[in-house]
Amino acid sequence: MQLMASSLSIKCYLFLAILLFVMYKSAIAQTGYSEKEKEALDALKATFNIPFLNDNWTGIPCFLSETSKWYGIQCGSNGRIAGIVLESLGLLGNVKVDAFIEFTEMSALSLKNNYILGNMMNFSLNQKLAHIDISRNMLSGPISSSVLSLGILESLFVQDNELSGRIPELNQSTLKALNVSNNKLYGPIPTTQALQAFGSNSYSGNSGLCGPPTTIPCGITPTGTPHSDSGNKNGSSDSDKKDSDTCSECAMFYILIAVCLVIALFLSVLYYMKYRKPKKVMKEVITTSTKPLNEESKDGEKKVEEGQAVSSVGGQQEKGKLTFIGVGEGAAAEFGLGDLLKASAEGLGRGIFGNSYKTKISGKQDVVVKRIRDLKPLVNEEFNKQLQLIANLKHPNLLPLLAYYHSKDEKLLIYRYVRNGNLFSRLFGERGANRIAFKWSSRLSVARGVARALEYLHLNATSPNIPPHGNLKASNILLDENDMVLVSDYGFASLVALPIAAQRMVSYKSPEYKRTKEISKESDVWTYGSLLLELLTGKISACTAPPGVNGVDLCSWVHRAVREEWTAEIFDLELSKHRIACSGMLRLLQIGMQCCDPSPEKRPQMTEVAREVENIRITESGVDSD
Incomplete structure (x- = not known):
């Protein structure tokens, strides 16, 4: 009897286990959960291999909730992946071209400001994809032609990469934002209505691009090219000799000029790498917009155009100025952002929050400019408040903050230069x-x-x-x-x-x-x-x-x-x-x-x-x- 009861208990337990397993599988099926999507995310995690994602990306990404516990993952109401947003995480790795083909319900992808290598991904199976931002990475090769198949594409940002080749003939009527600047693209810009709707800034930094909306015409032959003389072939031998001597002298002259140019170019590169390049990077923070600063938007609020430099001083937004705070208030009249841009700058190195530059201002103290990144998405007022709290901390053993600069795309912190290093x-x-x-x-x-x-x-x-x-x-x-x-x-x-x-x-x-x-x-x-x-x-x-x-x-x-x-x-x-x-x-x-x-x-x-x-x-x- 005991054996029969024990056997019956085992059968009951097995039956309950099978029932629970079937119910679990049924629940997963009803939520739309895709095992292939999870495997694709696990492959991404393995590619990047950073502790934060390794610890955070565990379990099921989207299950019985539209809010995912996985950082950067957005879930749809059907339990499928609706978006992947992994911005400014320092991700480094070669992402495969087919890394995202399983995310057929995905509508948004942002991997901007990382160190991702490889060719641009294939999006031909992501027909619901409307927003793509893979800017500020290290991607190479052509812009994927798969973007032509995205019928509801609204924004495409691929600027600041190493992309080459021609621009695909995008012509989606839904396309509202585009930026392919600062790559290695070449050839005429397609004359489709969608691509011609954007300004030249969307295509800048590609020396090989031509045609509207840029100001560089296509097919122009450089002037000054030497042409061959089709004169009398039966000229005198003296003339031939004179021509030969003249050509030899010309050749020697051109060789000498070429050697001088090479030497000058080499010296210029050395100077640029040590001094001018950091200065150029600093100048990028004060790109002037063509629209007035106080232009009102449709909802009546004042807006600031992208790339326009602003800072808050006494509650008023001022264009292109440093904000001096804390112990730096008395030095506000000594130098401004213009003085920083005119001064020579030397790169000090790259920290975990951005690059630092030593700047020599004529007749003033040397300062260090920190170009910080990877911050929380703070509005101007929140950023000002946080920096004011930092500036209020005054102690002989704390390095005081002299000033700061804040715009949509750039944040600079100014400190005095400390000579004996760290x-x-x-x-x-x-x-x-x-x-x-x-x-x-x-x-x-x-x-x-x-x-x-x-x-x-x-x-x-x-x-x-x-x-x-x-x-x-x-x-x-x-x-x-x-x-x-x-x-x-x-x-x-x-x-x-x-x-x-x-x-x-x-x-x-x-x-x-x-x-x-x-x-x-x-x-x-x-x-x-x-x-x-x-x-x-x-x-x-x-x-x-x-x-x-x-x-x-x-x-x-x-x-x-x-x-x-x-x-x-x-x-x-x-x-x-x-x-x-x-x-x-x-x-x-x-x-x-x-x-x-x-x-x-x-x-x-x-x-x-x-x-x-x-x-x-x-x-x-x-x-x-x-």
């Missing part, structure tokens, strides 16, 4: 015979200055859920001509889009974010602890290592070294000679380990940390062998 270069720079040793007293001074700055930020934080700094690392700590510590790039966590912050900012690499997807002031404390361990060990932390550099999980490595009692091996070789200051180094090591505790609630507050670091200075620096 802590990363000082700490991890070349260690040859010419290196100046980074002494214990100097490293302790850095630890103290950063602790003071971070304590001030924590005491004056404007939001409890956002770390006051969020991106503390050695490259964001500057040293002025007196080796005074100046912490930079604070407050950006309130400006940057969440996916970008999660991918690039140091606080988001803390243990708690990996577990709970939450950050706080304690995340800043963790980054400070990582910085202390870098100062003491001379090793680069894995959480702050730049691309191409292999860092070390310093928190785990130091804890293991202390546990196994080989603490003496921890310290940088440059510190090993400071035997008298050993107790101070050990105390700073203890503070760093406490700050790096995996549990946020066990970490000390920044006020306590700053006081402890100050006590090291009081008790130890007097006997420091430096």
